[in-house]
Amino acid sequence: METSAVPESFLDSLPALRAFESVADIDNYRPLPAGWTLALADIVDSTGAVAAGRYKAVNMAGASVISALLNALSRRDLPFVFSGDGALVAIPPEGIEIAHNTLATVQTWVAEELGMSMRAAMVPIEDIRSEGLDVLVARFQPSEEVSYAMFAGGGGNWAEARMKAGQYRVEPAPRGARPDLTGLSCRWSPIQATLGDIVSIIAVPGPARDRRAFQALVSDLIALTGRERRGGHPLPAQGPEFGFSPQGLDIETRANAPAGRRWHSKLRISALLFSAIVADKFGWTIGGFNPKAYRREVARNSDFRKFDDGLKMTIDVGAAVLRQIEERLQAAERTGICNYGLHQQKSALMTCIVASPLQRDHVHFIDGAAGGYAVAMAKLKAKLA
Numbered sequence: 001m002e003t004s005a006v007p008e009s010f011l012d013s014l015p016a017l018r019a020f021e022s023v024a025d026i027d028n029y030r031p032l033p034a035g036w037t038l039a040l041a042d043i044v045d046s047t048g049a050v051a052a053g054r055y056k057a058v059n060m061a062g063a064s065v066i067s068a069l070l071n072a073l074s075r076r077d078l079p080f081v082f083s084g085d086g087a088l089v090a091i092p093p094e095g096i097e098i099a100h101n102t103l104a105t106v107q108t109w110v111a112e113e114l115g116m117s118m119r120a121a122m123v124p125i126e127d128i129r130s131e132g133l134d135v136l137v138a139r140f141q142p143s144e145e146v147s148y149a150m151f152a153g154g155g156g157n158w159a160e161a162r163m164k165a166g167q168y169r170v171e172p173a174p175r176g177a178r179p180d181l182t183g184l185s186c187r188w189s190p191i192q193a194t195l196g197d198i199v200s201i202i203a204v205p206g207p208a209r210d211r212r213a214f215q216a217l218v219s220d221l222i223a224l225t226g227r228e229r230r231g232g233h234p235l236p237a238q239g240p241e242f243g244f245s246p247q248g249l250d251i252e253t254r255a256n257a258p259a260g261r262r263w264h265s266k267l268r269i270s271a272l273l274f275s276a277i278v279a280d281k282f283g284w285t286i287g288g289f290n291p292k293a294y295r296r297e298v299a300r301n302s303d304f305r306k307f308d309d310g311l312k313m314t315i316d317v318g319a320a321v322l323r324q325i326e327e328r329l330q331a332a333e334r335t336g337i338c339n340y341g342l343h344q345q346k347s348a349l350m351t352c353i354v355a356s357p358l359q360r361d362h363v364h365f366i367d368g369a370a371g372g373y374a375v376a377m378a379k380l381k382a383k384l385a
Contacts, residue, residue: 014139023307024218029136035093041120042086068179079149084373107172120170121163128155143300145360150307181255189243190347196318200368204310208336232315239295341380345370
């Protein structure tokens with residue numbers, strides 16, 4: 001396939017996939033254009049932070065990478081994926097310097113405001129292809145309002161491994177540097193499981209390297225989750241209930257205001273949340289904002305399952321379906337079709353990027369509330385070790 005011509009909007013040029021099963025088919029993917037670079041980052045020892053109960057902070061740090069890069073580049077059409085404790089964003093050639101500086105600033109903000117260490121890297125697509133791998137992108141459209149990028153080809157995993165080995169490193173910015181995190185929020189309370197457990201699953205191709213068998217596995221897993229209400233979606237169709245999270249409020253305030261100016265920001269966010277709760281209860285619309293319609297959009301726009309060189313899902317499932325899922329994963333692992341990690345918890349967390357509540361293209365990342373993808377990945381890596 002030709003990779004040199006760069007469309008005005010690469011992601012928007014891709015066919016919109018409406019059935020999630022389609023993301024397992026490699027034929028639905030297109031190569032990232034030549035000259036692009038992967039900007040990626042994650043939290044060092046995220047499992048330790050999770051063990052200390054810092055689930056919201058870990059998720060906020062991961063989402064901050066996406067928020068900062070999209071804001072710095074004034075783009076909403078770049079391929080990205082949220083992985084719980086980090087993120088990956090594909091950057092066009094003209095944005096590489098800005099992205100590099102932004103990653104440096106995000107690391108400093110995470111260290112100073114969240115008390116965690118973040119590593120970051122910028123990996124050119126040409127280096128990935130020189131290793132015989134690629135970064136292939138598909139566009140999954142769960143609603144009319146938003147699209148999410150899906151990644152295949154092995155290049156993302158290779159880039160992450162190089163980052164963790166200290167290669168392609170982006171150094172943190174000087175003390176006091178702050179990224180533009182406008183729109184980054186986590187105002188929702190934990191979302192409780194209603195069917196049994198919130199289960200975070202990561203399944204990646206195994207040593208058999210049987211692409212078609214792995215595709216069949218993904219299709220089977222999606223079919224199994226399809227037996228549950230809304231395909232295992234952790235949110236009801238009417239969306240989550242508005243709630244107040246002191247920890248989420250504190251982290252969002254740190255994202256939106258420097259020390260010394262946070263009291264005003266905290267009051268503003270609290271007032272907005274209180275107004276939304278009251279308006280939702282009485283069915284009011286405030287200044288064009290309809291809280292019930294917004295909640296429904298949140299459910300439609302939520303990223304509870306994705307493909308990122310493997311299947312990742314955070315789903316609400318009952319014991320019977322979970323048992324069938326585990327049996328299918330175990331059988332595939334025994335035959336080398338996949339390796340997987342799975343983590344159960346009683347609730348999910350949601351972290352959001354909302355340019356404006358009056359716009360309908362707000363995006364919402366869902367992860368398990370007691371470790372989620374970070375713990376599932378730790379279990380997967382323990383098996384591989």
